[in-house]
Amino acid sequence: MRPYGVLTRSYGLRGTAPAPRRGPQSYRAQFWRPTVTGWQQSPATALLLLADGTRLEGQGIGAVGHAAGEVCFNTAMTGYQEILTDPSYAGQIVTFTFPHIGNVGANDEDIETVNMAALSGVRGCVLRADITNPSNYRAAQKLDAWLKARNIIGITGIDTRALTARIRESGMPNGVIAHSPDGYFDEPSIKAELNAFPGLEGLDLAQEVTTAQTYHWDQAGWKWGEGYATVANPEFHIVAIDYGAKRNILRCLADQGAKVTVVPATASAKDVLAHNPDGIFLSNGPGDPAATGKYAVPTIKALMDAGKPMFGICLGHQLLGLALGGTTSKMHQGHHGANHPVKDLTTGKVEITSMNHGFAVDAQSLPSGVTQTHVSLFDGSNAGLSVDGKPIFSVQYHPEASPGPRDSHYLFTRFLNQVRTQKGMPLKPETPPIVSADASAE
Numbered sequence: 001m002r003p004y005g006v007l008t009r010s011y012g013l014r015g016t017a018p019a020p021r022r023g024p025q026s027y028r029a030q031f032w033r034p035t036v037t038g039w040q041q042s043p044a045t046a047l048l049l050l051a052d053g054t055r056l057e058g059q060g061i062g063a064v065g066h067a068a069g070e071v072c073f074n075t076a077m078t079g080y081q082e083i084l085t086d087p088s089y090a091g092q093i094v095t096f097t098f099p100h101i102g103n104v105g106a107n108d109e110d111i112e113t114v115n116m117a118a119l120s121g122v123r124g125c126v127l128r129a130d131i132t133n134p135s136n137y138r139a140a141q142k143l144d145a146w147l148k149a150r151n152i153i154g155i156t157g158i159d160t161r162a163l164t165a166r167i168r169e170s171g172m173p174n175g176v177i178a179h180s181p182d183g184y185f186d187e188p189s190i191k192a193e194l195n196a197f198p199g200l201e202g203l204d205l206a207q208e209v210t211t212a213q214t215y216h217w218d219q220a221g222w223k224w225g226e227g228y229a230t231v232a233n234p235e236f237h238i239v240a241i242d243y244g245a246k247r248n249i250l251r252c253l254a255d256q257g258a259k260v261t262v263v264p265a266t267a268s269a270k271d272v273l274a275h276n277p278d279g280i281f282l283s284n285g286p287g288d289p290a291a292t293g294k295y296a297v298p299t300i301k302a303l304m305d306a307g308k309p310m311f312g313i314c315l316g317h318q319l320l321g322l323a324l325g326g327t328t329s330k331m332h333q334g335h336h337g338a339n340h341p342v343k344d345l346t347t348g349k350v351e352i353t354s355m356n357h358g359f360a361v362d363a364q365s366l367p368s369g370v371t372q373t374h375v376s377l378f379d380g381s382n383a384g385l386s387v388d389g390k391p392i393f394s395v396q397y398h399p400e401a402s403p404g405p406r407d408s409h410y411l412f413t414r415f416l417n418q419v420r421t422q423k424g425m426p427l428k429p430e431t432p433p434i435v436s437a438d439a440s441a442e
């Protein structure tokens, strides 16, 4: 059995094992697929095998081979490319609850992975319907070919409603996704892969997806007909610690007039402060915050003492919570979608947010001097915190969206306003969230 702890793979990038050879232990599955003339039996070319022995069969798309991960579901109706390239999905297999994925094809712009050499972190995707020909002016490629080029395995023809209901009832299972175009599967090696996957708890995956080199980022938001802008004369300098950062976060910082220096996850407080930043950003990222916290927490603690404004998103939020003395724990079904209501406890307002996390900060573990600022209205879990009297705050959700609503973009203004305060500059107005929690009561 090969060790999985650091996601080392003997078979190259993104967990695609060589295609199985036909042999006495290989298995050829049949699967019923809907066609215009009724149901037809055809050879299954892909499998999704869950840890409890559940076996789902369908049609393979994308890369050939097999890969293990934790199976979650994402309820976003758009943005499949951004989801499949979000490094926070390392070690996971994403089930899309929206049945038609691939309709708008794939392009080179809607990519969230900064580190192109690492491709994306996701181990596979599970879809309901077959991929149709793309219908969108931005489409440069069919999703199937794009998945193959990025070494992501996919399966179509799965009853994703049933799979989602099951994840809601029994939690996110470990699983293996396998794609074999000739329909023969090397069962022993697929099962061995499943058994070797230890689950996400205890896994530090940030080091798998972080940048190897420090780099500078100046790309800003996308404009219709113009593409991505560039910050011409940055007013501020932010250092972002990259635990698996999404590009759109860096663009949102650039939109605020910041030049961003991105440093590896293992950078020390001294490395960060050597860049003389006006503010420090802690990025999103994959894996268990407690595992990444072993090296990230001492750095964050030292940085908090430096007195610079600090903002964290998702994994960055969880790591800040740990650095402040709180704890994190694994969630039952996690939050992955683009329509999650969050209440800002400081204003009473509700924002509709983009979410992607399987761990959460335990609100009751936050010490005095730390305020819980936001909660999820789906399950009451912690969604934000701030440090009393200091320019330090973080949120569990994704204000950069990509995909998702932009209600929470104001948080980037809030962060840069803290920088402006320190520099004695006039503040910018925060764009308020759209929906008020009190509106329904009026």
Ligand SMILES: NC(=O)CC[C@H](N)C(=O)O
Binding pocket: 088, 283, 284, 285, 286, 287, 288, 289, 313, 314, 315, 316, 356, 357, 358, 359, 360
């Ligand atoms: N998007 C993220 O940063 C995810 C954080 C963490 N890996 C979790 O699953 O909770």
